[in-house]
Structures are given as C-alpha cells and as structure tokens.
Amino acid sequence: MLQNTEDQSQKSVASSSLEGQSNDDSFENIWQELKWRGLVHVSTDESELEQVLSGAPITYYCGFDPTAPSLHLGNLVQLLTMRRLQLAGHHPLGLVGGSTGMVGDPRPTAERSMNTKETIAEWVGYLQGQVARFLSFEGDNAARMVNNLDWTAPMSAIDFLRDIGKHFRVGTMIKKDNVASRLSSDEGISYAEFSYQILQGMDYLELHRQYGCLLQTGGSDQWGNLTSGTELIRKVEGKQVHAFGTPLITNSDGTKFGKSEGNAIWLDPNMCSPFSMYQFWLNSADADVIKLLKVFTFKKRDEIEALAAAVEDRPHAREAQRVLAFYVTSLVHGEEATQKVIDASGALFGKADLGLLDEATLVAATSEVTRVVVDREELSVLNLLVASKLAGSLSAARRTVGDGGAYVNNVKIADPDSVIDDTDLLHGRYLLLRRGKRTLAVIEVEA
RNA sequence: GGCAGAUUACCCGAGUGGCCAAAGGGGGCUGACUGUAAAUCAGCUGGCAUCGCCUUCACUGGUUCGAAUCCAGUAUCUGCCA
Secondary structure (H helix, E strand, O other), X not given: OOOOHHHHHHHOOOOHHHOOOOOOOOOOOHHHHHHHOOOOOEEOOHHHHHHHHHOOOOEEEEEEOOOOOOOEHHHHHHHHHHHHHHHOOOEEEEEEOOOHHHHOOOOOOOOOOOOOHHHHHHHHHHHHHHHHOOOOOOOOOOOEEEXXXXXXXXXXXHHHHHHHHHHOOHHHHOOOHXXXXXXXXXXXXXXXXXXXXXXXHHHHHHHHHHHOEEEEEEEHHHHHXXXXXXXXXXXXXXXXXXXXXXXXXXXXXXXXXXXXXXXXXXXOOOOOOHHHHHHHHHOOOHHHHHHHHHHHOOOOHHHHHHHHHHHHHOHHHOHHHHHHHHHHHHHHHOHHHHHHHHHHHHHHHOOOOHHHOOHHHHHHHOOOOOEEEEOHHHOEHHHHHHHOOOOOOHHHHHHHHHHOOXXXXXXXXXXXXXXXXXXXXXXXXXXXXXXXXXXXXXXXXXO
16 A cells, blocks of 8 residues: 555656746746745745755755545646746655545645545555656756655654654644634534644654755645644754745636636546646636736746736737646646647637538547547437536536527527437537537547 | 534525425526626526426434424534533
8 A cells, every 4th residue: 555655756757848947047046936926925034045045955845635536736836836946956855645645634614534545545646646747857956756654654653742742732733724713613623633734744854854855835725734844843953944835826706716617627637638627728817817827837027928918908819828728738738638629629619610620630629528429319419418417417408408508519409309310410420519608528429 | 421502405504384495695507798708787506207296404213184394313513511
C-alpha cells in the first residue's frame, strides 16, 4: 500500500511541456512577480521573505491531499506557483498527503467522510503523477516528491503527543478559522480533524529537518495550517521559516470558480475532457480573464497588458479568452490534444452545416466530446438525452425539450416525443446532440 | 452516564394530523437579448407509462380512515450537567 516516493518521482520525469516556461525578468525578483500576478494573499514577514527568495536557492514545499482521484484547478494554482518558484532557482518538494488525507483537513461546513486506506493509497499514486508533471526533475534544482505517510506512519501515538503535541496549545488551535467555524456550527468537529493542523505542522518540521525547507505555500484557506508549521519550527528549532497563502480564486459574478455543469474541472482527462476544460476557459467572463491569465499562465506582463487592452477595445473578439483557453489546456493536456479541441469547437459551434462535414472530419472534431453508443431501437430524443447524460432523467429530458433547449444536429427539437429516423443520421450512424448553447454529446448508432 | 434540543429535497430553511412532492431564499438548468461573456427579464428545478401514478421529510416499528407532523426504539449531532 505504501507508495515509494523515490520510484514515483522517477517514473514521472518531467515532460517537454515544461520547456519554454520562464518567469518575467522585467520584475525585480520572483516575489514581485508573484505579487503582480495576484498570488500572494497572506504571508509571514514580507520583507524578510522577499529577501530569502531573492538570495541563494532555498527549499520549499506545497502539499496535496488525496481527497479525490485527481487534482483540480484550485490545485493548479499551487502547482504553477511551485513551478514559478522553481524557475526562480529554488528547490521544490512536492508533498502528497498519504497521512493527512486519512485524517481530513477540516472544512468550514462539515466533517469529511472517510475513505478506505486502500482508496487513499491509490489516489496518492495518481496525485504524485499529476504533481510531478508540473515540476522539473532535472538540473540543479530538481524537484523531489515526498509522502508524509513515510514519517507519520512509523510514529507511535505516545511519541506524537510528547514530541509534537506538547508544543501545541489548544487555545491557539481552536482559534484557527476552520476549527472555529466548525466549533460554532451545529456540526461540531471530530478530534481527528481537529488534529489535522498538528499533522501539517509536523510535516513542515520534518521537511525542515530533512531538507532544510524554509517555505511552505498553499491556498489562503490553509493559512492556519501553514502557520502551525512555522510556529512549531520556531518553538522546536528556534528558526524563523516562512509561508504564504495564495488567494481563493473567485468569479466576479460571485459564483464559484472552477466549476462547470456543477462539476469541478479536474486535471485528469478521464474526469474532465480536454474539450470541457477548453470550453471552461473560453467561457471566462471579461471581468475575470486578465486575472486568470496572470494566475494560470506564464505569459509576461507586456503580453497580458496587451490582452487587457484587447478586452477593452474588442470584447466580442474574446482574444484574451482564446489565449487563456489554449494556454492552460495545453499546459494540462498538451498542445496536440488542445489543437484537436479547438478544431472541434470550430466545427461544432460554427455555422457550418454538419451534413457537409466528411466523416473523418466529423469524427476528429467530435473526438473530445462525450460519445455514447446506442442501439438503433433507442432513438427517441428523450432517450438520447438521458443516454448521453445531457439530462439526468427522462423527466429532466422532457423539461429540456419543453424549454426549447434540445437540439439534434443543430436543429431545435420541439416535440418531446420526436424519434430520430435514418435520414437524420450523419454518415449513417452519428448524431450531434446538444442541450442549451454549449453542452454537446455525440451519439453513435449501433448498426 | 444524566437532562434538554436537533435531524426536511443540491444548500439554507418553513411546515406540529388531511388542502404536502412539501412555502421562501440560494444555487442550478433552459429561453430571450448578446460575443459560446456579463447584466437583465421569463420559465423550470424528486421519479415515471405526465391531466394520473410512484417514492421521499435521519432509521426501524407503531397509533390512525389518513403522518414530514403523534408514540416507542435506534443512530448521528449540539448544548448543559456529571
């Protein structure tokens, strides 16, 4: 069950997609660039941290807990921040939380449901691979992957309480935001989740001792956990180490960032297709797109400022959205997959008559879209909406048609009882099904 | 361990025997207008064989012609006491 972190990091040697990434040398130092990109929300002593980051290479870390089989866009902010620091010459430690994932970081709302140790171990493996893809494992400041289970699992409860627990004051612990909000809620908080901050503090101490780690980064919601580490190290080692938290990325209209169709945008292509990811970025609001370019790309300041001007002058052209969508989708899924997605988007959202596309083009264009094979007997529009998951149930499908939101081959369907006949099939076996303006699925009819 | 309270649909939250598939809000979906944007306005938002039927108000059982509502037990959470 225990993942060997050495093996993992070697297996996931950085891909060529890291080539061409660099920081913007028009900034005085990396700290200034991070601030310009809006990546610093809170930090330990800022002038000191800026000095540390401007000096000789240091070792820093950021952790990812296995709460799902994949990382998502929120984690991508951290991954890219790590990469920026690496490009500035510092040594990254990519931590996957084999132990912390078993305990659960307290969410403000409710206790986390526990997953089995087997599941967590499996997810740890997936996350290690994903984290590794965004860091370079070559050169003077090669990244290293670590798993906190390696130093947590062998520790006895008594050692934990004496060596670590003794340094934590409950009064301080219950004041941390996540804990405090849970304590004042009806839900309360379990001792396990309450202890989470100690585990994360211990991680930082361990990495400080083992690798001389001097900086931890994370989301600003992690601030309490970040400082629990800096405080522990100060008490135990008498050393001042650093941490900073990136802001929570928000949408200007107040909705949650990083969701599409109610689902998180995952980095795993099996959980969120490159097509969906591209569409997600392309649909960014004008008010958000520049901020997103700063956070999610390595585009330089002058390029981003030019795009900001483009948004002002010709918003309908959506140049910034296109750059953002191409850039980030390429970063996560590679340029080749992204180019296919762009071609598909052109074909599917364009004005072209689908019947005029030759079969090869159609198949290529739709290769990234949800594809469902159905039996020839099942060709009612309502069935197809359900089979393709465009509608959650027959009732929902009926509503969609009633709302005027169902299209077959870009033609609106008015009658809920419509049945597809052979003449509607493209190349004798394909149908393009759409719900609303932009949710697509391809139906392939079994001969 | 004792006492008191809570548990309603994706979330918050009304409902204290029939008029309850369950008010209201949030979120979400769809439409109109647009630029596959935002804002605005409108409709929808348990399931199905859709003018009807079925399953839901923590769980199990009971009272009743009839229960989200009453009773008993169980679970989980919260508070106070020990």
